[in-house]
Amino acid sequence: MKEFDIIERFFNQKCHQRKDVIHGIGDDCAITRVPEGLNLAITTDTLISGVHFPIDTPPEAIAHKALAVNLSDLAAMGAEPAWYSLSLSLPEVDENWLEAFSTSLFELSRYYSIQLIGGDTVQGPLSVTITAHGFVPNESPLTRSGAKPGDMIYVSGTLGDAGVGLDIQKGKLIASEHCVQYLINRLYYPSPRLLAGTALRRIASSCIDLSDGLIRDIQHVLKASECGARIQVDKLPLSVALKESVDVEDAYSYALGAGDDYELLFTVSEENKGTLDIALANANISATCIGHITGIKQKLELRFEDQPYQSLRSGFEHFS
């Protein structure tokens, strides 16, 4: 099976059509249109087999995760998904693998109404690079740089699940069956918090998505916003499955340091707290206040029931 047959059979035929895509797959470029008054958010993430996901990860999960991590970046800027390009490097042509991969990819694509507009298919080690595009209002976007001392720090959902899922997947941890399924799903099928992202426009002072672990990712906000943070570790939201699977100390360590959560971390001023509560309730979004921003530049303080807390884990680092 040749490159162009692969594209036609597994990708082009399954692609749904958005009105703002004038030319999709099949030419040297795609041609698209950005609606008047909107700006374009663009993000790129690469997942490599054995680095970003275990080599025995099912193709459905690879496809889901590769798109979801990009959607999560769009969510962190309050963007609405529009289009994406896909570069797929495959060691060989395995039709069953491609069928499972593309079916899962288009399931998520349709759910978020994001259209595949092109890309590249090459022979090489298994890796997936997606560049996703979304729309944001033509005003100050949600960034990492607006946090102010006194702002409250929130996270969506629960933390640490994917990290525990990974250790279960690697055989380092044993958990009960119903917990295993939940935690592995959190690792393989992260939920991009797109609804939360758009709900936070004009309300949050800063926002970032958690991919490398809370401790590590919050540093980007502190650096960009030139401030510090105090985190109440005992306030970190933990899932029932996580609490059932590891002891309490490990639970908070996973929540602080493990990656792949793809939840949003955001800050909100005291003044906007009321608006936030309404917006979260309206959109049925669960978020938890876990601390506040301080004036001490780039200093991260961890507290547990008001006592200093020493973390056992830190975030994932490439080339560390």
Added chain:
Amino acid sequence: MKEFDIIERFFNQKCHQRKDVIHGIGDDCAITRVPEGLNLAITTDTLISGVHFPIDTPPEAIAHKALAVNLSDLAAMGAEPAWYSLSLSLPEVDENWLEAFSTSLFELSRYYSIQLIGGDTVQGPLSVTITAHGFVPNESPLTRSGAKPGDMIYVSGTLGDAGVGLDIQKGKLIASEHCVQYLINRLYYPSPRLLAGTALRRIASSCIDLSDGLIRDIQHVLKASECGARIQVDKLPLSVALKESVDVEDAYSYALGAGDDYELLFTVSEENKGTLDIALANANISATCIGHITGIKQKLELRFEDQPYQSLRSGFEHFS
């Protein structure tokens, strides 16, 4: 050296600023603005070490080629370059390599006024994925699908040089020193035909860039346009260096079948021939008429001085 230090030192600091980039490198997404009345052209190409370039290719050439092949896709749609994202997979952090790579990348970026707006840096086998964005007028774009029987077929520049360069680089061919330099440069440092692409808007009936070889790439035009083509092989434009390095039969074989030329192939109606000549002369673009479009669907006829011609080479195929 950590991922974020690499981005800061080798990429962020060297980046020039366009006015339509509202947020560049350093957040979850870049935020950009498309000027009113323009559409957006988007293209993605991946280059993998040992597949798309020999493993001993200098970092300057890898950077140049990775961006140039994407710019060539923009050229084929008549787009003006705007922004790009870069996903770089590196087996290890080699500061000299990164310095050479990024210097060459930004040299080409500045020349074409295209801004790096983000991407990803990961540890893995050496590969480069670029997604490039450009602007096209809000009208029917230059595509592969508009060729009509009777249209003349043109190519820009000369063909086959990069293919000969590759065989010299591999040690399969020996050539004189001044030819070697020229031909290897054509392989390593292709010139995206952006000026030609914009000059051809509203004049050419179809356009494609030649990456996998003339014989192979023209099939995309014939398929999309539902027509055939007759190519006069003896009319194919050959460089002096190519003619000095191989015999005449091989010369035409390289010109027909070898990849990596990154010249434009385009079709023009009889009616637009005068306009084309003026446009090419005004922009100082060299292009050669090499045949014409026929009505026989997807049939490619090769002639040499009006006799049928049998080609020795065909284009590059992934997963063939």
